[in-house]
Amino acid sequence: MGYSLWSLARNARTHHENWPKAWRSPEPKPAYDVVIVGGGGHGLATAYYLAKEHGIANVAVLERGWLGGGNAGRNTTVVRSNYLRDESAALYEMSLKLFEGLSAELNYNVMLSQRGLYMLCHNAHEVQDAHRRAHAMRLNGIDSVFVPRADLARHIPIIETSPHIRYPVLGALLQRRGGVARHDAVAWGFARAADARGVDIVQNCEVIGLRREGARVTGVETTRGTIGAKKVALVAAGHSSVLADMAGLRLPVRSMALQALVSEPVKPVLNCVINSMTVHVYVSQSDKGELVMGAGMDKFHSYGQRGSVSVVEDQVAALLELFPVLGRLRMLRQWAGIVDVCPDASPIVCKAPIAGLYVNCGWGTGGFKATPGSGFVFAHTIAREEPHPLVQRYSLDRFAGGDLVDEHAASGIAH
Ligand SMILES: Cc1cc2nc3c(=O)[nH]c(=O)nc-3n(C[C@H](O)[C@H](O)[C@H](O)COP(=O)(O)OP(=O)(O)OC[C@H]3O[C@@H](n4cnc5c(N)ncnc54)[C@H](O)[C@@H]3O)c2cc1C
Known part of the structure; x- marks a missing residue:
C-alpha cells in the first residue's frame, strides 16, 4: 500500500479535501453513438462493456436523478446463480463469475462475500423441487447441495428447527458460492471505470421523449435538451414501460414496489443468506451488523418508492417465525424500489422492433446479481446488432410465441 501514517494523518487533517472525483460531470454533447437511458448498475455496466469489449466509447449514460438512486442502491444485495432452466442458469452463472473477478476488473472493492445462500x-x-433444482444446477456445472434438517442447525445455529412450528423447516437448497456484494460499490465501480474509458455520465438529465426520423429512433428529448444518437438503449428497470411507451412500444412488464427493511446493527449472528418462499422472507447480516431483509411487495402496481406497514408486519412476523431469538431486535428503516416484472419472471434483452432502439429490462426482483452479466450481453447485442448467444431466448418475441422461461420459483419472491 502506498499510504504512510503521515499521509493518512495529513488527509484526516484536510478533511478529505481535494480528492479527485471518481467520474466527471460533463455537459451532454449534441450527439453520441449510443445513448443509454438509466444510470443504474445495468446501464453503467452496459456502457463499460461497450467501451471495453467493443471499442465504442462515444456513449452517454443519462440518469434522471443520481447514480444508484434507483434499484441499484435499493436492493438487498443478494448474488447467486441457483436457477432451474438451462438458459437462466447459463446467464446468471456467467454473471456470478464476472462478480467473482469484478473488484480486480474495476479496481474497486465491490465487497463480494460468498457466504452461502440457503433456500x-x-x-x-x-x-422435491430443491432436489430437482440441485440436480439441474449440477448438470449446468453450478455448485449446489441439499442440506437435510438434521444438518441445518449446525450450519445456522439460530434457526428454529423444531418440527412443531407452523411450517417446520425440512431442509434447504444451498449454493455455497451465493452471497452478497455491496450494491452501490458495484454502480460506482462501473461508473468510474466507464468514465475512465471516455463514457459521459450525465446525472439530473431525464429523458422525456424519443426523437424519431421516419421509422427510426434517432435520439432523445431530455430536461437538458435534445441529444442525438445512432442507437438508444433503454435500461430503466421499473420505468422501462414508461420509456418504451414514448416510442409506441408496449412492454409486457408490470411495475411493482418491492420492499426491504433493516434492523439496528447487532453483533454477528448470521453468517449466510437465508430465503424462505413459504414463510416469505429472506435475510442476511450486513458488514455493519444490520439484518437486511426483504421479499415483501405491494399487491398493486405503483411508482411510489415507499414501504408500507402491512408489508413490514408480514416481514417481521416471518423473520420471527424462523428466528425467535431475534424477538427483541428493533427495526431501523424501510424503503421500496420499483421493479419491472415480466410474466415469466425472466428478463428482456434485445433489439426492439423499432430501428435504433434496444431494450434491457424485466429483471424484476432479482437483477442485482445479473448486473455485470446483463451489461456484458447487452453491450454485445447493441454493438453487434445481434443477440448475445446467452440471451437468444430473452427477446420480446417469446411473449408472442408463448415460449416463456418460467423462473418464478427461482426468483425468491412470490409475485
Ligand atoms: C427492495 C429491493 C430488493 C432487491 N433485492 C435484490 C437482491 O437481493 N438481489 C438481486 O439480484 N436483485 C435484487 N433486487 C432487484 C434489483 O435491484 C434490480 O433488478 C436491478 O437493480 C435493476 O437494474 P438497475 O440497477 O440498472 O436499475 P436501477 O438502479 O433502477 O436503474 C434504472 C435507472 O433508470 C433511471 N430512469 C428511469 N426513468 C428515466 C428517465 N426517463 N430518464 C433518465 N433516467 C431514468 C432511474 O432513475 C434509475 O436510476 C431488488 C430490488 C429491490 C427494489
Missing part, C-alpha cells in the same frame, strides 16, 4: 424447504413439494 429453505417447508413441505414435501419444496424438498
Whole structure:
C-alpha cells in the first residue's frame, strides 16, 4: 500500500479535501453513438462493456436523478446463480463469475462475500423441487447441495428447527458460492471505470421523449435538451414501460414496489443468506451488523418508492417465525424500489422492433446479481446488432410465441 501514517494523518487533517472525483460531470454533447437511458448498475455496466469489449466509447449514460438512486442502491444485495432452466442458469452463472473477478476488473472493492445462500424447504413439494433444482444446477456445472434438517442447525445455529412450528423447516437448497456484494460499490465501480474509458455520465438529465426520423429512433428529448444518437438503449428497470411507451412500444412488464427493511446493527449472528418462499422472507447480516431483509411487495402496481406497514408486519412476523431469538431486535428503516416484472419472471434483452432502439429490462426482483452479466450481453447485442448467444431466448418475441422461461420459483419472491 502506498499510504504512510503521515499521509493518512495529513488527509484526516484536510478533511478529505481535494480528492479527485471518481467520474466527471460533463455537459451532454449534441450527439453520441449510443445513448443509454438509466444510470443504474445495468446501464453503467452496459456502457463499460461497450467501451471495453467493443471499442465504442462515444456513449452517454443519462440518469434522471443520481447514480444508484434507483434499484441499484435499493436492493438487498443478494448474488447467486441457483436457477432451474438451462438458459437462466447459463446467464446468471456467467454473471456470478464476472462478480467473482469484478473488484480486480474495476479496481474497486465491490465487497463480494460468498457466504452461502440457503433456500429453505417447508413441505414435501419444496424438498422435491430443491432436489430437482440441485440436480439441474449440477448438470449446468453450478455448485449446489441439499442440506437435510438434521444438518441445518449446525450450519445456522439460530434457526428454529423444531418440527412443531407452523411450517417446520425440512431442509434447504444451498449454493455455497451465493452471497452478497455491496450494491452501490458495484454502480460506482462501473461508473468510474466507464468514465475512465471516455463514457459521459450525465446525472439530473431525464429523458422525456424519443426523437424519431421516419421509422427510426434517432435520439432523445431530455430536461437538458435534445441529444442525438445512432442507437438508444433503454435500461430503466421499473420505468422501462414508461420509456418504451414514448416510442409506441408496449412492454409486457408490470411495475411493482418491492420492499426491504433493516434492523439496528447487532453483533454477528448470521453468517449466510437465508430465503424462505413459504414463510416469505429472506435475510442476511450486513458488514455493519444490520439484518437486511426483504421479499415483501405491494399487491398493486405503483411508482411510489415507499414501504408500507402491512408489508413490514408480514416481514417481521416471518423473520420471527424462523428466528425467535431475534424477538427483541428493533427495526431501523424501510424503503421500496420499483421493479419491472415480466410474466415469466425472466428478463428482456434485445433489439426492439423499432430501428435504433434496444431494450434491457424485466429483471424484476432479482437483477442485482445479473448486473455485470446483463451489461456484458447487452453491450454485445447493441454493438453487434445481434443477440448475445446467452440471451437468444430473452427477446420480446417469446411473449408472442408463448415460449416463456418460467423462473418464478427461482426468483425468491412470490409475485
Ligand atoms: C427492495 C429491493 C430488493 C432487491 N433485492 C435484490 C437482491 O437481493 N438481489 C438481486 O439480484 N436483485 C435484487 N433486487 C432487484 C434489483 O435491484 C434490480 O433488478 C436491478 O437493480 C435493476 O437494474 P438497475 O440497477 O440498472 O436499475 P436501477 O438502479 O433502477 O436503474 C434504472 C435507472 O433508470 C433511471 N430512469 C428511469 N426513468 C428515466 C428517465 N426517463 N430518464 C433518465 N433516467 C431514468 C432511474 O432513475 C434509475 O436510476 C431488488 C430490488 C429491490 C427494489
